[in-house]
Amino acid sequence: xxxxxxxxxxxxxxxxxxxxxGTDRRTWDISxxxxxxxxxxxxxGDPRTGTIWAGGGGxxxxxxxxxxxxxxxxxxLTRLSKGQMDxxxxxxxDFAAMIGWTDAPLPFATEFQQVWSLGFAHDTLYAGTxxxxxxxxxxxxxxxxxxxxxxxxDSAKDWNPGAAGLVLHSIVFDPGSAEKQWVGxxxxxxxxxxxxxxxxQRRNRLSNAEACGHHDHPAAPxxxxxxxxxxxxxxxxxxxxxLYQQNHHGVWRSPxxxxxxxxxxxxxxxxFGFPIRVHPHDPRTIWTLPLNGDMAGxxxxxxxxxxxxxxxxxxxxxxxxxxxxxxxxISPSCARPWPVMPKTRPAxxxxxxxxxxxxxSTKATPGTRSPATCPPSSRSKHWTARADARKTLIERAFxxxxxxVTPTPNPGGFxxxxxxxxxxxxxxxxxxxxxxxxxxASPAW
Numbered sequence: 001x002x003x004x005x006x007x008x009x010x011x012x013x014x015x016x017x018x019x020x021x022g023t024d025r026r027t028w029d030i031s032x033x034x035x036x037x038x039x040x041x042x043x044x045g046d047p048r049t050g051t052i053w054a055g056g057g058g059x060x061x062x063x064x065x066x067x068x069x070x071x072x073x074x075x076x077l078t079r080l081s082k083g084q085m086d087x088x089x090x091x092x093x094d095f096a097a098m099i100g101w102t103d104a105p106l107p108f109a110t111e112f113q114q115v116w117s118l119g120f121a122h123d124t125l126y127a128g129t130x131x132x133x134x135x136x137x138x139x140x141x142x143x144x145x146x147x148x149x150x151x152x153x154d155s156a157k158d159w160n161p162g163a164a165g166l167v168l169h170s171i172v173f174d175p176g177s178a179e180k181q182w183v184g185x186x187x188x189x190x191x192x193x194x195x196x197x198x199x200x201q202r203r204n205r206l207s208n209a210e211a212c213g214h215h216d217h218p219a220a221p222x223x224x225x226x227x228x229x230x231x232x233x234x235x236x237x238x239x240x241x242x243l244y245q246q247n248h249h250g251v252w253r254s255p256x257x258x259x260x261x262x263x264x265x266x267x268x269x270x271x272f273g274f275p276i277r278v279h280p281h282d283p284r285t286i287w288t289l290p291l292n293g294d295m296a297g298x299x300x301x302x303x304x305x306x307x308x309x310x311x312x313x314x315x316x317x318x319x320x321x322x323x324x325x326x327x328x329x330i331s332p333s334c335a336r337p338w339p340v341m342p343k344t345r346p347a348x349x350x351x352x353x354x355x356x357x358x359x360x361s362t363k364a365t366p367g368t369r370s371p372a373t374c375p376p377s378s379r380s381k382h383w384t385a386r387a388d389a390r391k392t393l394i395e396r397a398f399x400x401x402x403x404x405v406t407p408t409p410n411p412g413g414f415x416x417x418x419x420x421x422x423x424x425x426x427x428x429x430x431x432x433x434x435x436x437x438x439x440x441a442s443p444a445w
């Protein structure tokens with residue numbers, strides 16, 4: 001069966017990118033950077049209309065959510081909190097005029113610096129922030145309100161930040177019920193609501209309290225609970241609330257919506273990692289990408305990148321690495337794209353990729369190089385082979401999770417994934433804010 005055309009939504013420290021492929025996956029159209037040079041932590045889309053949202057920010061810009069209603073051609077920004085830019089503009093009228101700044105009040109002042117995660121379901125858009133808050137919008141991102149029952153949870157005073165701060169990074173929905181929702185906070189754990197956010201339960205309890213007896217890592221399970229530094233959570237499709245979690249220490253499975261967690265780490269080469277994904281049609285098939293430990297470099301064991309798969313819900317694991325060179329280490333973020341899959345491709349222009357990215361759409365053909373960016377000695381079979389190997393590796397990472405997904409017919413042609421990963425080890429493409437620049441300076445693309 002031919003592959004479905006898809007577009008990846010990619011958030012980076014230099015903005016948002018849309019990467020589109022045809023059914024043969026041999027050419028990729030790259031559009032971006034979008035969103036005015038903002039650091040983008042996560043992107044999401046509406047399956048019915050094709051609307052795309054991008055959340056991010058940082059110390060300079062503050063936090064905000066960008067929206068495009070025309071597949072990335074135009075973007076509008078809803079700012080949520082203040083940044084250094086506002087302080088500069090308030091003191092420098094020329095700078096304020098240059099950037100079009102006005103002293104309009106922002107809804108959350110200085111309460112948080114970044115939007116870290118987005119999720120859209122049941123006609124409501126949600127955003128997780130740093131520090132951890134959960135926001136919701138019922139008008140497609142124009143106005144926002146805080147979900148106070150989570151922010152003011154009785155345990156909030158005991159929440160501790162991970163390495164990159166106290167971040168709400170995972171937002172998980174039940175497609176069949178708007179009342180059910182789960183979030184992951186690093187490092188406070190998993191929280192769940194079954195009444196539409198009016199109340200929340202903290203759900204980190206182990207199914208077997210003795211399972212934590214042999215762990216001595218500071219982030220390991222203890223006192224009958226998983227470690228609270230959860231890195232990523234996903235829900236399997238189906239009528240049961242089957243959840244999977246990649247924790248700072250271990251991989252865990254919950255058959256009951258997080259009320260109890262089983263340790264399914266045995267069989268993996270390490271306890272540490274960030275991504276966890278579940279097959280869209282088979283709830284017992286899951287993937288993760290183990291790393292060698294938080295104090296050992298945070299790269300794949302033996303510098304050999306490999307996705308690990310279980311076909312029985314984590315009872316056994318196998319290494320999926322036929323497309324990976326034994327000594328090829330890549331950023332683990334490559335295995336956690338944020339895709340949407342359109343029925344039809346946007347009309348991009350075609351041009352060789354230049355040495356630096358430009359806002360214009362470009363088209364890349366794996367195995368080739370533009371003469372302007374590659375010396376004559378490099379245009380050889382050797383370089384083509386390496387390019388093909390990289391293409392195979394990237395395509396495997398992307399298609400591993402999504403090739404067999406058949407999107408339901410809809411005008412926008414999009415299906416969207418869950419939340420981004422925890423920041424506690426720079427897993428998402430945008431784990432740190434862009435450096436502040438003096439007034440008038442342009443971003444260094």
